[in-house]
Amino acid sequence: MKRFCDVDKSMIREDDVVRFDFDFLVLRRERGSERTCRVCVSVRANGLVTRGLCHNVEGCDWGRLSLDEHSARMAGTGVSVEIIDEEVFKYYSEGEWKKSSFGKSVAIINPTTRKTQYKFQACTQEEVNKVMVNARRAQKAWAKTPLWKRAELLHKAAAILKEHKGPIAECLIEEIAKPAKDAIFEVVRSGDLVSYCAEEGVRILGESKFLTADSFPGHERNKYCLVSKIPLGVVLAIPPFSYPVNLAVSKIAPSLIAGNSLVLKPPTQGAVACLHMVHCFHLAGFPKGLISSITGKGSEIGDFLTMHPGVNCISFTGGDTGIAISKKAGMIPLQMEFGVKDACVVLEDADLDQVAPNIVRGGFSYSGQRCTAAKVVLVMDCIADTLVEKMKASIAKLTVGPPEDDYDITPVVTESSANYIEELVVDARKKGATFCQEYRREGNLIWPLLLNNVRQDMRIAWEEPFGPVVPVIRINSVEEDQNQMHGCVFTKDIDKAILISDATETGTVQINSAPARGLDHFPFQGLRDSGIGSQGIASSINMMTKLHFLLHPRDQVPDTFMN
Ligand SMILES: NC(=O)C1=CN([C@@H]2O[C@H](COP(=O)(O)OP(=O)(O)OC[C@H]3O[C@@H](n4cnc5c(N)ncnc54)[C@H](OP(=O)(O)O)[C@@H]3O)[C@@H](O)[C@H]2O)C=CC1
Numbered sequence: 001m002k003r004f005c006d007v008d009k010s011m012i013r014e015d016d017v018v019r020f021d022f023d024f025l026v027l028r029r030e031r032g033s034e035r036t037c038r039v040c041v042s043v044r045a046n047g048l049v050t051r052g053l054c055h056n057v058e059g060c061d062w063g064r065l066s067l068d069e070h071s072a073r074m075a076g077t078g079v080s081v082e083i084i085d086e087e088v089f090k091y092y093s094e095g096e097w098k099k100s101s102f103g104k105s106v107a108i109i110n111p112t113t114r115k116t117q118y119k120f121q122a123c124t125q126e127e128v129n130k131v132m133v134n135a136r137r138a139q140k141a142w143a144k145t146p147l148w149k150r151a152e153l154l155h156k157a158a159a160i161l162k163e164h165k166g167p168i169a170e171c172l173i174e175e176i177a178k179p180a181k182d183a184i185f186e187v188v189r190s191g192d193l194v195s196y197c198a199e200e201g202v203r204i205l206g207e208s209k210f211l212t213a214d215s216f217p218g219h220e221r222n223k224y225c226l227v228s229k230i231p232l233g234v235v236l237a238i239p240p241f242s243y244p245v246n247l248a249v250s251k252i253a254p255s256l257i258a259g260n261s262l263v264l265k266p267p268t269q270g271a272v273a274c275l276h277m278v279h280c281f282h283l284a285g286f287p288k289g290l291i292s293s294i295t296g297k298g299s300e301i302g303d304f305l306t307m308h309p310g311v312n313c314i315s316f317t318g319g320d321t322g323i324a325i326s327k328k329a330g331m332i333p334l335q336m337e338f339g340v341k342d343a344c345v346v347l348e349d350a351d352l353d354q355v356a357p358n359i360v361r362g363g364f365s366y367s368g369q370r371c372t373a374a375k376v377v378l379v380m381d382c383i384a385d386t387l388v389e390k391m392k393a394s395i396a397k398l399t400v401g402p403p404e405d406d407y408d409i410t411p412v413v414t415e416s417s418a419n420y421i422e423e424l425v426v427d428a429r430k431k432g433a434t435f436c437q438e439y440r441r442e443g444n445l446i447w448p449l450l451l452n453n454v455r456q457d458m459r460i461a462w463e464e465p466f467g468p469v470v471p472v473i474r475i476n477s478v479e480e481d482q483n484q485m486h487g488c489v490f491t492k493d494i495d496k497a498i499l500i501s502d503a504t505e506t507g508t509v510q511i512n513s514a515p516a517r518g519l520d521h522f523p524f525q526g527l528r529d530s531g532i533g534s535q536g537i538a539s540s541i542n543m544m545t546k547l548h549f550l551l552h553p554r555d556q557v558p559d560t561f562m563n
């Protein structure tokens with residue numbers, strides 16, 4: 001290696017007190033048949049990566065890299081080097097990155113290469129117990145920390161998170177095959193969410209309600225009640241693989257601003273992206289024990305966590321696992337968001353040139369692995385042929401390939417997920433659905449598929465594929481639709497759209513646009529088996545607090561104050 005480092009002085013502000021650290025890391029990687037072994041050096045100024053130099057032992061010419069290139073290539077290294085021990089990512093407890101005493105690790109399989117990409121610690125029950133005790137202790141002090149100080153730290157974490165979008169996005173690409181631009185967007189959006197939450201928290205929690213007794217029949221103005229919002233205690237956050245960073249911070253930020261402590265259980269796929277994100281909170285300087293991340297497979301450590309007596313609230317997003325969690329959890333508030341079968345209803349008068357690309361985007365972005373993906377199209381029979389042709393034309397434009405090259409359709413998250421999608425496709429073929437494209441699969445990569453003439457007896461009509469397959473069901477009237485879970489309505493008749501929205505049991509209805517969570521501060525919820533409570537910044541802050549009442553009878557006020 002010729003030169004070790006070259007610090008980019010533009011990264012350092014004039015008034016910074018600069019402390020330089022150097023990290024050395026030997027990085028071994030496998031991509032297909034290519035094997036590389038690199039020695040990387042990163043330079044940190046006050047904890048942030050400034051420059052790095054990497055040398056490929058077999059003659060790589062990475063050479064001197066810009067900050068962004070360096071960050072992008074050094075996921076799991078550089079500023080985050082302390083979060084990894086040899087090849088295994090650590091868990092986060094008491095403000096430190098730790099190795100589990102268990103000595104067992106969990107592998108994260110890259111959906112594209114189908115080889116082990118990363119490993120993380122499988123934590124023990126004793127380690128969970130310790131985290132809970134520390135979380136409770138830290139929370140008591142945190143609840144007394146002024147609101148503006150809590151907000152200040154969240155703003156700092158948000159800035160660090162956005163600054164480190166490169167390495168975190170790289171993890172999203174490698175762990176969950178999120179297309180590169182979407183991966184970057186997820187991190188940036190998450191930083192914005194944290195900041196917005198800090199602002200909203202100051203407004204929501206900075207106000208309290210004042211009640212007087214004389215508003216109730218038969219009472220004088222002789223008693224007052226002050227209503228304020230206080231934290232719940234320890235919040236357990238469990239996000240899904242599909243938005244591991246965004247759906248983790250959507251739980252972390254409201255919980256912290258409200259004065260709670262937070263224990264995160266990252267999803268297996270997406271765990272390393274989550275750990276990098278947690279490290280951004282660590283770098284921001286939150287008190288020890290306030291944020292922790294217990295790692296391990298949900299099936300192994302999940303029950304112990306969710307039934308732990310130290311947990312005062314669970315915020316979960318995922319599949320049917322959540323239904324089981326709701327049944328097992330004790331008398332604590334739950335915020336649960338599960339899977340859904342979002343339907344797009346297309347009426348006779350809809351502008352099909354607008355509808356087709358909208359549904360294709362809604363159904364196929366991130367290869368259909370969004371809870372808000374368009375999962376069934378219910379179209380009036382008289383316009384179905386035209387819509388299907390237009391959708392076929394839109395689908396033909398989708399690109400298919402690896403996430404790092406930012407293709408539209410990328411491999412689905414696991415082989416078992418691909419197998420499940422295939423089962424639904426095979427069932428639809430057996431029962432007579434019309435295939436608008438040839439079904440094609442290579443490993444976890446499934447080409448986009450539109451299934452026409454789907455009937456209610458086919459599994460794809462009801463089950464959530466969480467993949468790039470969209471069924472079309474023809475209807476003759478809106479009443480015929482028994483899904484009752486519309487995600488959107490396409491029509492030029494706004495009155496009709498509102499009537500349909502009112503008549504259906506669904507959390508969110510979009511008019512003339514594919515289903516989406518909205519923006520992160522909009523409320524968002526599923527009904528019936530799709531969830532408990534609402535997400536969204538304000539909803540989550542409210543959900544993660546309880547009311548506290550301070551009553552005061554006026555006759556106790558000294559006479560001097562009464563006149
Ligand atoms: N309504 C909404 O807002 C959203 C809903 N979803 C839904 O999520 C599903 C896909 O996500 P996916 O990650 O596969 O969902 P899962 O339900 O499989 O997993 C969700 C989370 O739960 C964890 N987990 C698994 N078993 C347990 C357990 N026994 N106790 C506690 N935690 C456990 C998982 O960890 P591990 O990975 O280690 O198993 C993961 O972190 C789809 O159904 C989708 O519709 C997705 C996004 C948004």
Ligand SMILES: O=C(O)[C@H](O)COP(=O)(O)O
Pocket residue numbers: 242243247369370371372373515516517518
């Ligand atoms: O995890 C998911 O599926 C998200 O909640 C979807 O969010 P989006 O609609 O903003 O993509």
